[in-house]
Amino acid sequence: MSLETIRLSKTARDQLVWIKRHTGISHWNVLCRWALAVSLKDPSTPLVREIVTDSNVEMSWRTFAGDHGDIYLALIQQRCVSDGEEPTDKNVANTLLVHLHRGVGYLHGMRDMRSISELIGLAVN
Template identity: 40%
Template sequence: MIIKHFKLSQPEKERLIRIKAKTGVQNWNILCRWALCWSLSEPTIPGSIDPQSDSNVEMDWTTFAGEYAEIYEAIIRQRCLNDGLGDDPNTLIRYFRLHLYRGINHYSTRDVLKSCSDLLESALPKEKA
């Protein structure tokens, strides 16, 4: 388990509320999984500004990851190794939060999501020009 529990930042909470309204997906953990996966699919390392933990939205790892907890952990660990960051516990926690933060920010950006179908389309492979 990467982390026992974590709190979202107030901006993340507000962004997730907007994403919930656009998509109709009501569960924080489901939206957070989508956000994490989107960020992990991006080739760049997320920014290094650690998100605050200042909202009242708290989630434990088993709620976040569900029955796929081991898979999410393995993917995050491998991504950290691929990026040359190592896989010590603090690095895994930090980059899990940075990827989650980046994914939530992406999905909350104007015009990225207008409906649940936009969320589903974001999972499709990107077309190469």
């Protein structure tokens, strides 16, 4: 696994479809950035360590991170260190994957989130 191509599970894809419909945010990469941020905000370690990336949703690192790739990479590397892992390429890629999926699950679980402004409020609070 590497950061070159980010793939999602079928479950995450289905959850993102629901989130897209309810927030009006139409781009996978934008929603995935929010999901990553929400998960990284939670200091606990994600319980799921293995993700089956079996959906047709995939994006390049450049598409996912946009112009802020260095910042996202630094955040993920720091999380590896905080969780007691060496920030190797493999660990960084796995940390991204598990936090991305946990964050999608968090966003999907917030059934009362119906707008972009509520999503922003989530990040600010």
